[in-house]
Amino acid sequence: MSNAPASPQAGGGRASMKKELPERFKAYRHVWVFVELERGHVHSVSWELMGEGRKLADKLGVELAAVVMGGEDAGVREAARESFAYGADVAYIVENPVLADYRNETYSKALTDLVNTHKPEILLLGATTLGRDLAGSVATTLLTGLTADCTELDVDVDKSLAATRPTFGGSLLCTIYTLNFRPQMATVRPRVMQMPPRLDGRDGRIVSFGVDLREEDIITKLLRFVPDRDSNKSNLAYADIVVSGGMGLQSAENYQLVRQLASTLGAEYGCSRPLVQKGWVPAERQIGQTGKTIRPKLYIAAGISGAIQHRVGVDGADMIVAINTDRNAPIFDFAHLGIVTDAVRFLPALTEAFRKRLSPHSKDRLAG
């Protein structure tokens, strides 16, 4: 989030709880990013985190390391080399047949052992179904702090990690520290951070790590993996234009006005949380802290008030256009353009106006 303070200041209140870091944690150094490798494919959130990890490591004057695990010949070494292009100095790799598919049992053991051996001060993971499943287990085993779904990461004056996330159901932001424990762990949702540039030819060193895991000792078995069919997936997170609706639409039927505008623009459509909770729109269309984070070129929000939990999901948009009857709605505080009007009446007019402008016929007429 570009709007949050760049460097939270220590001092006062709870900050006075800071004590000297216990002796056993003083050896903990460097920033790690867990790289999600599944079926030969690295989740893009891992490279987004690598970009953030690079900034933290530079501020701390330490190294940035990638952690990559998987089966043998599963693309672990390729992913490790790719991590150098995105900013890693070191890649810790763990190759073992039991790591071929993600299982909590095997991955949490491997990551915990790796942390206890090489001792990072910061460990970042993607807030995906894999990352959240893994991070909660590892933090509990290590008895350290874990801050979920951060929207901003920074290094404080005393060199501790300042992790900012929405709180109180997304109505405020808070900055959380793990002062006296290491590593300081945090997760970040996909698309919240910007993808860093890829610098091919940038090199690093690979450190191989062995774990004592045999399939016969593992209780949880993967019976099969059923891939999603492409037709079922919405492209919301990666769309260039997104139109979405909120409670200002007043009824489930009126949501079709959002879909009609989206269809005219070749855009994806989404909604705010209350529409999912009311059962008007499926959960996969939800935009915000507990839904998708989007970074489109154009975002049109119809009848959405703009609570923080929604705002953090759209802050990466190049242009935000708000349609709302309430002139004082928070959405007008972070939208670029807006109109104070009833979305239900206005959306059909907007769809029609776009349709006219964009029809090839009208272009000919303009050209003639």
Add this chain to the structure above:
Amino acid sequence: MHIVVCIKQVPDSAQIRVHPVTNTIMRQGVPTIINPYDLFSLEEAMRWRDKLGGEVTVLSMGPPSAADSLRKALTYGADRAVLLTDRFFAGSDTLATSYALSAALAKIGETFGAPDIVFTGKQTIDGDTAQVGPGIAKRLDLKQLTYVSRIVDVDLTSRSIVAERRAEGGVQVLMTQLPALVTMLEGTNEIRRGSLDDALRAARADVVVWSAADAGISDLQKCGLRGSPTVVKRVFAPPPRSEKAELVETHGRTPAENAEALIDMIFARAPGVEADLVKSVSGF
């Protein structure tokens, strides 16, 4: 079979307001509800109880008023309710919460029979961390099944469970051993309307209330603020952007005129969007 469902009483998030001047939370009069994600786990637990026999115990940690949510769970059809409440738990983060709940779960095991499955919600709507379930699983050495879209089978003879788990890009079908910790995905079932019998039973039922000591917690250093490695240093509202949104002048204009004006403003500020749109339309 004994199933324990951990639930949390949360403020109805739609009703939380921030004071416009002081930027503090206005909690007065905000109604509380059972965390909506927990209801999918509660319903799934009751379905397997109905199928295989046994009992469902609901457990919550919170202030004494959380007994209301536990009683509500009884009206849906849960068999027993346990409230873990103590001032020592105030200020718990997820690590301290999973410690306290694990202690209570162990005590529930001693008192009412060891749980075969422990359910939690996928996450809460107030904290949104999804960390307490995995924390409990790790502390009690339960096999962990998160983001479950369907429990395919529970076999008490072989002590096995098969579940479909939502993963990135697909669904994992996993088989593991009981006891297990399961978190259900939203929308996987619908909480039943409790029967009249359940409502009458809930009205008369006693919620079992345990303090930290009752739950066998002797190390209070692991509870509440003291047992929490994370520290919240600052709570704040994000500042507005330096410039307010530029608004369409609507006075005395029709929706069609307003729409034209808005499109002009969008294209003036984002010519790239106009070019993309024209290109994609002429591509047909």
